Amino acid sequence: MSIQKTNDRKHLDLKLPLMPWFVQQFIDYKRPDLSPSTLLEYIRDYESFFNWLRAEGLSIADSNTGITLLELETLHMESIISYRLHLTTRAESTNSKVTVSRKLSSLRSLFHYLSQIAEDENFYPLLKRNIMAKVEIKRIHKPKDTAAKLKGKILEEEELLEFVGYIYEGYGRDVEGNKQAYYSFQINRERDACIASLILNSGLRVSEVVNLNVDDLDLNNKMLYVYRKGHNDETFKTPVYFREQAKDDLTHYLGLRSSRYKTPKREKALFIALPNGSQEGKRMTKRAMQEMIIKYAKRFGKPYLTVHKLRHSFATDYYLQNDIYKTKEQLGHASTETTEVYAHLTDKTMSEAIERRLES
Structure with missing residues (x-):
């Protein structure tokens, strides 16, 4: 295993217990297909989103581990728009369009898994309503633009x-x-x-x-x-x-x-x-x-x-x-x-x- 992969796996193992149980389940689902580096990026993106949810009062959890599926299920489109605005305008660390697109794509992957793939003991989706399905994420990097x-x-x-x-x-x-x-x-x-x-x-x-x-x-x-x-x-x-x-x-x-x-x-x-x-x-x-x-x-x-x-x-x-x-x-x-x-x-x-x- 490469030096970078080894380090990323260690960081991933440290950060994963700080996530809600359903994120841990999602990461385990993705492990066979994605590198530790990519999974660590997912975790960092979810950490940013969950911190924002709690700061805005959209979750009553004391820590990110306490965020519930119901809180994600009842998010309004207005909240997602506000989060996107937060990512692009916050003074301390404004994100580029590429970074914003990646962070929203990370959320879409999680919400898609919870609503379309994962299921509870009664075979129902873990997430009954997927707000991220409504979010259009435009492709930022076109080859001609990069060139x-x-x-x-x-x-x-x-x-x-x-x-x-x-x-x-x-x-x-x-x-x-x-x-x-x-x-x-x-x-x-x-x-x-x-x-x-x-x-x-x-x-x-x-x-x-x-x-x-x-x-x-x-x-x-x-x-x-x-x-x-x-x-x-x-x-x-x-x-x-x-x-x-x-x-x-x-x-x-x-x-x-x-x-x-x-x-x-x-x-x-x-x-x-x-x-x-x-x-x-x-x-x-x-x-x-x-x-x-x-x-x-x-x-x-x-x-x-x-x-x-x-x-x-x-x-x-x-x-x-x-x-x-x-x-x-x-x-x-x-x-x-x-x-x-x-x-x-x-x-x-x-x-x-x-x-x-x-x-x-």
Whole structure:
């Protein structure tokens, strides 16, 4: 099981007893089909909704565990509209349209289960009236819209190689006047360049990179074995290929992984960090990888570039050479609908190619 899944399962097990019995039943129903990460998101969404119900006096329960089916059954449409308004306007933490849509979808899933699937001892639905069935949830992320937001914020063509090269050399020249930054650069540049190169040459998610172990790497065949998002078989790792460029960078990094980071033999992680004051290296965290890419991106002149946009950069480049089905498999998407983003991102390139053909 991946590190992230293990942590999410622990958090899920801690939070679940704080939910009403019927939510616990719903989560158990969903366990075979959904990852601990997704189930934890459900719990957080229900926690937000139940806290709001009690604050508004729509439930008399002292805690979320005491919220009843009758209280959900007698909610008015006005209450759901008020909750949506609360999510979009509350001063301390306004939610994006995507987040609001997800939170309402979580509620719809719960209410659908209670009214259409779960039943009491007399074979009647647990919930006699489903207010969430009346709520229309518009799809927010259309591939074309997502592609439009990514324009100019990813690496294109020669920039993929230039960015890795910048991590190796350029960043050091830019910060050599800052002793602390330059010292950190000298220690970590091979590792950091390797991480960027691996994503730009394979399209791995940052969580997949974090969870990689040395044993997952097959350099000769340019292949990695990863726990892919959406796969609930926790014993199965998916083979993912990477390009030759990443092989060279991985070989370079592996040559110094043990000595430079004081990595103990028991540590299986591929990418290691050595925190200040530590006597031995340990698995690099997701947050550290994200912050690392942002640091280099700003100096490189791409302030909008993030570790996830490195994945988008690879995908756009890969799609130009392959069809949508190969791109879907390489990225580990559940459906081609998600992969359509890259078709829209490459519209301009494809149209230019058509024009060149017509001129020739």
